[in-house]
Structure formats: C-alpha cells, structure tokens
Amino acid sequence: MASEVSTSTTASTGSGDGLADRYASALYSYADETHALDAVVAEMEGLGRLIDASADFRRLLASPLIDVKTATQASQAVLQQEGFGKTVRDFVGVVATNRRLRELREIVHAFATLVAHRRGIITAHVVSAHPLNDVQRQQLRARLIEAGYGNVNIHERVDADLLGGLVVRVGARLYDTSLKSRLQRLQYAMKGAA
Known part of the structure; x- marks a missing residue:
C-alpha cells in the first residue's frame, strides 16, 4: 500500500484541499480494492476523534521541528497503542514520510467527505x-x-x-x-x- 499511495501523491506539488483530496482518494481506492472499506472508514473516523481530542498528538502532527523519522515513529506508536489497523497505520506512515503530517486532519476530513459522497x-x-x-x-x-x-x-x-x-x-x-x-x-x- 505504501508504494501505491506515495506514487499517487508525491508527483503532486499542490497543497490544501487538492492534496487532501488526493490522499483521501488513494486511501479510499486501496481500502475498496482490499475489501477493507468499512473498517478503514470506522478507523479514519476514530483518527479524526483522536486528533481532535489529543492536544499532544496535534502538537506532534504540527511540529516542524521534529524530523521525519522521529515523527513517523511517534505517530506509529500512538496509532499502535490506540489499536488502529495496519492499513490506517501504513497510510499515516506514508503521510509522515511525505512530510504531510501537518495536513493529516484535513486528509481525514477529505476522506470523510469522499465516503459521504460515494455513499450518497x-x-x-x-x-x-x-x-x-x-x-x-x-x-x-x-x-x-x-x-x-x-x-x-x-x-x-x-x-x-x-x-x-x-x-x-x-x-x-x-x-x-x-x-x-x-x-x-x-x-x-x-x-x-x-
């Protein structure tokens, strides 16, 4: 999954909604292809709640002072501890590796919007x-x-x-x-x- 998401997102240089939409679309497609869509939708909702509820986690996501490797390891440790599945952990790992953790909340929102649209x-x-x-x-x-x-x-x-x-x-x-x-x-x- 990491290679699929990173290829579809690193080619773009945009930011904001377009970037969040591309990440959300890549995750949606992957989850749908692997028949894990319902589980990923539930976990992404949980990730949004985690970001909203934890000031420490938001600081980790927003900090430009933390290098990519440390930010990736820290975010993975939090997700592992909170019981997130492999697909969402891998996805957040790709987001971290691409230096986009700061946009993670936006990506979660874009994913929820995409799911709502696809489900009518x-x-x-x-x-x-x-x-x-x-x-x-x-x-x-x-x-x-x-x-x-x-x-x-x-x-x-x-x-x-x-x-x-x-x-x-x-x-x-x-x-x-x-x-x-x-x-x-x-x-x-x-x-x-x-």
Whole structure:
C-alpha cells in the first residue's frame, strides 16, 4: 500500500484541499480494492476523534521541528497503542514520510467527505447557540427529509454569538433562523426607514 499511495501523491506539488483530496482518494481506492472499506472508514473516523481530542498528538502532527523519522515513529506508536489497523497505520506512515503530517486532519476530513459522497450521504452543517438535544436533532432531521434531503449526516457546532435559533448549511444552501441574524435584519430595516 505504501508504494501505491506515495506514487499517487508525491508527483503532486499542490497543497490544501487538492492534496487532501488526493490522499483521501488513494486511501479510499486501496481500502475498496482490499475489501477493507468499512473498517478503514470506522478507523479514519476514530483518527479524526483522536486528533481532535489529543492536544499532544496535534502538537506532534504540527511540529516542524521534529524530523521525519522521529515523527513517523511517534505517530506509529500512538496509532499502535490506540489499536488502529495496519492499513490506517501504513497510510499515516506514508503521510509522515511525505512530510504531510501537518495536513493529516484535513486528509481525514477529505476522506470523510469522499465516503459521504460515494455513499450518497449529504452533510448538513448546523450551528446553534446551545447544544441540540435528541428531540431537536430528530426534528431537524425530519425537516431536512421534508426538504428533500434523504440521507443526511448532521455535523453540529455551538456558537453562543447566535443568541438563539439555528444556522443550517447544506451544500450551497444556507438556512439562517438565528436570533442574531433576525436582529441584524431588523436593524437594517430600521436604518432604511429612518
């Protein structure tokens, strides 16, 4: 696997989303060919959670001061300890060898996006003033289904600046029912009337 991924990624010199997309696509193809896709999808979700939860691991990934060999060994030790399978460990090894550990979180996100796209899952990015409870989550999912979004994955984020309500982004569509937005519209209307 290491040679397959590295050949498809080292030829490119781009960075950002294009690079993350290429790594994600290479991993997806390899996992699909080896009939390990479901396991790799679950482990990549776990890797995203690990990166988000561990400040030490994020520092390891982001540090430009750690040489490639040390960074590779350290990341492999963490993944081994956390119980990740060979495919994901090898993949992260290739990412480390190619000096792209700094982009690993982006690659994990690109992989999740690719999986969702291939499986026909639409992601709704929901920002709320307070964490949603289960009832609110179910009501939101029902409303999205009514709006024509059948298989929806809800990605939640809390932003207290909204004051109340929700901001939902599905693809290019934005549904903004936040109190902050309503107050801004009222303020603009009052300025126009004056």
